[in-house]
Amino acid sequence: xxxxxxxxxxxxxxxxxxxxxxxxxxxxxxxxxxxxxxxxxxxxxxxxxxxxxxxxxxxxxxxxxxxxxxxxxxxxxxxxxxxxxxxxxxxxxxxxxxxxxxxxxxxxxxxxxxxxxxxxxxxxxxxxxxxxxxxxxxxxxxxxxxxxxxxxxxxxxxxxxxxxxxxxxxxxxxxxxxxxxxxxxxxxxxxxxxxxxxxxxxxxxxxxxxxxxxxxxxxxxxxxxxxxxxxxxxxxxxxxxxxxxxxxxxxxxxxxxxxxxxxxxxxxxxxxxxxxxxxxxxxxxxxxxxxxxxxxxxxxxxx
Amino acid sequence: xxxxxxxxxxxxxxxxxxxxxxxxxxxxxxxxxxxxxxxxxxxxxxxxxxxxxxxxxxxxxxxxxxxxxxxxxxxxxxxxxxxxxxxxxxxxxxxxxxxxxxxxxxxxxxxxxxxxxxxxxxxxxxxxxxxxxxxxxxxxxxxxxxxxxxxxxxxxxxxxxxxxxxxxxxxxxxxxxxxxxxxxxxxxxxxxxxxxxxxxxxxxxxxxxxxxxxxxxxxxxxxxxxxxxxxxxxxxxxxxxxxxxxxxxxxxxxxxxxxxxxxxxxxxxxxxxxxxxxxxxxxxxxxxxxxxxxxxxxxxxxx
Numbered sequence: 001x002x003x004x005x006x007x008x009x010x011x012x013x014x015x016x017x018x019x020x021x022x023x024x025x026x027x028x029x030x031x032x033x034x035x036x037x038x039x040x041x042x043x044x045x046x047x048x049x050x051x052x053x054x055x056x057x058x059x060x061x062x063x064x065x066x067x068x069x070x071x072x073x074x075x076x077x078x079x080x081x082x083x084x085x086x087x088x089x090x091x092x093x094x095x096x097x098x099x100x101x102x103x104x105x106x107x108x109x110x111x112x113x114x115x116x117x118x119x120x121x122x123x124x125x126x127x128x129x130x131x132x133x134x135x136x137x138x139x140x141x142x143x144x145x146x147x148x149x150x151x152x153x154x155x156x157x158x159x160x161x162x163x164x165x166x167x168x169x170x171x172x173x174x175x176x177x178x179x180x181x182x183x184x185x186x187x188x189x190x191x192x193x194x195x196x197x198x199x200x201x202x203x204x205x206x207x208x209x210x211x212x213x214x215x216x217x218x219x220x221x222x223x224x225x226x227x228x229x230x231x232x233x234x235x236x237x238x239x240x241x242x243x244x245x246x247x248x249x250x251x252x253x254x255x256x257x258x259x260x261x262x263x264x265x266x267x268x269x270x271x272x273x274x275x276x277x278x279x280x281x282x283x284x285x286x287x288x289x290x291x292x293x294x295x296x297x298x299x300x301x302x303x
Numbered sequence: 304x305x306x307x308x309x310x311x312x313x314x315x316x317x318x319x320x321x322x323x324x325x326x327x328x329x330x331x332x333x334x335x336x337x338x339x340x341x342x343x344x345x346x347x348x349x350x351x352x353x354x355x356x357x358x359x360x361x362x363x364x365x366x367x368x369x370x371x372x373x374x375x376x377x378x379x380x381x382x383x384x385x386x387x388x389x390x391x392x393x394x395x396x397x398x399x400x401x402x403x404x405x406x407x408x409x410x411x412x413x414x415x416x417x418x419x420x421x422x423x424x425x426x427x428x429x430x431x432x433x434x435x436x437x438x439x440x441x442x443x444x445x446x447x448x449x450x451x452x453x454x455x456x457x458x459x460x461x462x463x464x465x466x467x468x469x470x471x472x473x474x475x476x477x478x479x480x481x482x483x484x485x486x487x488x489x490x491x492x493x494x495x496x497x498x499x500x501x502x503x504x505x506x507x508x509x510x511x512x513x514x515x516x517x518x519x520x521x522x523x524x525x526x527x528x529x530x531x532x533x534x535x536x537x538x539x540x541x542x543x544x545x546x547x548x549x550x551x552x553x554x555x556x557x558x559x560x561x562x563x564x565x566x567x568x569x570x571x572x573x574x575x576x577x578x579x580x581x582x583x584x585x586x587x588x589x590x591x592x593x594x595x596x597x598x599x600x601x602x603x604x605x606x
Contacts, residue, residue, distance in 0.1 A: 071569075086569050133459035145534075149452045149459070156436035156452070156536030157572060164567055165533050166471050166526070182567045223469070230468050231448075231534045233459030264467055264485045266374075266389050267460060 006300065009051045009064035009105070010292035013097060014114065015089055015141070018043060020050040022058055023293040027125045030058065032289065040095045048104055055105075065110040065295030066097050067117030067288060070144075074112065074155045082111050088181075110292075110299030114138075115146030116153035117291025118281075122238045123148050124294050126282035131235035135228050136281070137162065138241035139221065143188040147232060163188040167223045170216050173199075191220040193243050204246050218249060222256025225278055229257075229265055240281040247280060254278055309603070312354045312367035312408070313595035316400060317417065318392055318444070321346060323353040325361055326596040330428045333361065335592065343398045351407055358408075368413040368598030369400050370420030370591060373447075377415065377458045385414050391484070413598030417441075418449030419456035420594025421584075425541045426451050427597050429585035434538035438531050439584070440465065441544035442524065446491040450535060466491040470526045473519050476502075494523040496546050507549050521552060525559025528581055532560075532568055543584040550583060557581055 007030065012019040014037060021032040033050050037043055055061055071085040082098025098111050112120075119128075119136035128134040128148075136146040145162025147154035154160060164186045173190070176199045180189030189195055196204050200213040207213050225237055239250070254274045261270065269277050281287050310333065315322040317340060324335040336353050340346055358364055374388040385401025401414050415423075422431075422439035431437040431451075439449040448465030450457035457463060467489045476493070479502045483492030492498055499507050503516040510516050528540055542553070557577045564573065572580050584590050 133457075147534075149457060150455070152453070154436075154452060154536060157532070157538045158536055158568065158570060160536050161533045161568065165530050166563065168469050168471055182565045227468050227530070228534065229460070230464045231450075231531065233457060233461055233463050235460045260469065262485045265461065265464065269460060 005059070006062040007058045008293055008296035008300070009054065009061045010289050010296055011047055011051075011064065011066040011097075011101075012114065012117075012288035012292050013037075013047075013066060013068040013084075014288065015069040015087075018047060019289045020047055021289045021293065022054045022061075023290075023296075025297055027121075027290055027293065029286075029289070029293075037089075039091050044095070044097070044100050048100065051101075051105060061105060061107050063108040063110060063296040063300035064101055064105055065117070065292040065297070065299060066101065067112055067114045067292040067295060068097055070113045071158065071161070072111070072113055074159055082109070108299040108301065110295030112153050112291075112295055113144070113146060113159050114288055114291065115144040116148070116159060117146065117295050118240065118283075118287040119146035119148045119238070119291070120153055120294045120298070121283055121287050121291040122281055123151065125290060126287065127238050127279050128236045133232075133234050134236045134238060135162070135232060135234045136238045136240065136287075137224070139191065139239065139243040140193050140241035143192050143241075145228075147234070162224070162228070163192070165224065165227060167191075167220050167227075170219050172212060173216050187220060187224055191217055191224075191243075196243065204243055204249070209248070214249070214252065217243070218252030219256045221249070222253045222258075223260050225253060225257040226260035229261065229270065235269070237278045238281050239278060240284070240287060244280065250278065250280060251275070308362070309365040310361045311596055311599035311603070312357065312364045313592050313599055314350055314354075314367065314369040314400075314404075315417065315420075315591035315595050316340075316350075316369060316371040316387075317591065318372040321350060322592045323350055324592045324596065325357045325364075326593075326599075328600055330424075330593055330596065332589075332592070332596075340392075342394050347398070347400070347403050351403065354404075354408060364408060364410050366411040366413060366599040366603035367404055367408055368420070368595040368600070368602060369404065370415055370417045370595040370598060371400055373416045374461065374464070375414070375416055377462055385412070411602040411604065413602030415456050415594075415598055416447070416449060416462050417591055417594065418447040419451070419462060420449065420598050421543065421586075421590040422449035422451045422541070422594070423456055423597045423601070424586055424590050424594040425584055426454065428593060429590065430541050430582050431539045436535075436537050437539045437541060438465070438535060438537045439541045439543065439590070440527070442494065442542065442546040443496050443544035446495050446544075448531075450537070465527070465531070466495070468527065468530060470494075470523050470530075473522050475515060476519050490523060490527055494520055494527075494546075499546065507546055507552070512551070517552070517555065520546070521555030522559045524552070525556045525561075526563050528556060528560040529563035532564065532573065538572070540581045541584050542581060543587070543590060547583065553581065553583060554578070
């Protein structure tokens with residue numbers, strides 16, 4: 001089969017919706033469907049039905065990529081490789097996504113976290129095409145981070161869980177407890193979409209520019225970016241998710257990131273070109289499904 | 304030349320002393336010297352003299368590895384590749400270590416931070432031989448961290464600068480300002496050897512087990528380990544340096560690390576086997592020079 005005729009299945013398994021697609025090596029989507037995430041059996045049958053039907057229309061799939069909400073088991077030697085791990089989502093714990101796909105589709109299957117996949121997609125087709133080391137952050141219902149090192153997603157012991165780092169509390173935020181069920185006032189507990197609503201009574205876009213919430217949000221996310229520079233040393237940070245659709249947040253984050261770094265990282269990319277260092281995604285809402293497509297391409301033979 | 308006859312030069316360029324050695328692929332040191340770090344010209348001439356003499360005794364060097372105090376320039380495309388960058392050490396800024404070696408020795412030269420090199424050595428010969436992803440921390444005059452991902456040191460934009468992350472302040476430590484000239488109360492400013500002396504008037508080993516300093520130190524370093532798990536997802540953390548020679552610190556760090564993670568990372572390696580997850584180095588004071596040797600081996604052809 002020539003490279004031109006290769007087609008791939010892509011599954012973005014999100015906590016609220018699934019997006020399934022067929023695509024090619026250039027990132028072109030040939031067919032796509034989405035449906036709400038219900039119970040695992042019904043949801044995964046819909047996923048398989050779409051891929052089954054697509055195989056009939058487009059021909060056998062070269063590979064499938066699945067990008068899942070987490071935590072997920074990425075260790076290929078583990079019994080539960082390819083599963084969702086301990087999730088608070090009712091019924092989904094230990095759901096074997098790769099196993100269910102492999103039972104029906106005789107092709108390689110790529111699997112990773114939704115955020116690692118989005119990072120891979122932004123690197124392949126999006127806002128980080130010119131670098132090999134990047135972080136993709138999503139700030140929305142939760143806060144998550146995917147990491148690519150030398151062109152491949154970072155796993156290590158498990159996978160990064162960047163949303164749960166502990167930022168230093170802002171002096172004006174002492175009255176807010178935070179909403180993370182594990183840590184209370186970790187980053188997700190202080191700066192996710194629901195945290196904003198819990199603290200300020202409204203989503204960010206409904207609060208005027210002078211509202212303290214903007215300052216707090218920029219401070220916590222700027223601190224996050226600074227910590228990531230010091231630990232992961234990325235060449236770019238791509239910030240997506242519902243909260244980040246408020247684009248005027250980005251320059252505020254830049255300022256606070258520089259504040260927290262205190263001039264220590266003396267690099268032109270940070271000191272002079274920070275608006276090209278911490279950026280909005282180029283793939284927008286398609287980052288997830290294109291991430292899954294990317295995992296499929298990377299899992300296929302000869303790539 | 305057969306693999307057996309390969310010999311390598313190793314240079315640990317530390318802020319207070321240089322260690323130069325000749326070694327082989329098994330990590331055996333055949334000759335070694337050390338001298339204080341004085342002005343760059345005299346110090347680097349001593350380094351070259353040792354390697355020159357060793358080449359006469361042992362035969363031509365297959366490669367040389369240099370592991371340097373930082374910040375260093377690791378980007379091979381950069382004008383100053385192979386140099387020490389902006390260091391507060393008088394006279395050493397922009398010192399071109401790789402250039403000086405390359406001018407005299409016609410062999411490949413490996414170059415990295417001292418802590419990245421120590422991480423590589425602990426992975427090759429030490430406490431992390433069974434994993435591919437690890438962090439090596441040194442807690443002494445400063446706090447530094449080296450990172451290995453999939454068997455190779457992490458660079459990205461520059462290299463990690465883990466010592467400067469911002470821990471949450473301990474409630475019992477509000478009266479101490481911290482001593483980092485850049486950030487005041489970053490980790491290095493709160494938990495390095497000099498910070499301990501500045502706060503408590505003595506080095507850790509001279510303070511009895513009930514002294515508050517032990518609790519503070521364990522809390523800050525436990526918090527550091529927790530943050531690293533959430534961002535870098537290592538399979539092991541190796542903790543060396545002068546402060547960590549106080550081995551009873553390690554179980555205290557384990558406890559605080561678990562506290563800060565709040566049960567979120569549900570992995571056996573952390574919840575049940577933390578004494579094998581955060582460990583002392585196996586190479587002790589030789590980690591630096593063995594790191595340099597490791598860089599030499601990795602830089603040599605056919606490896």
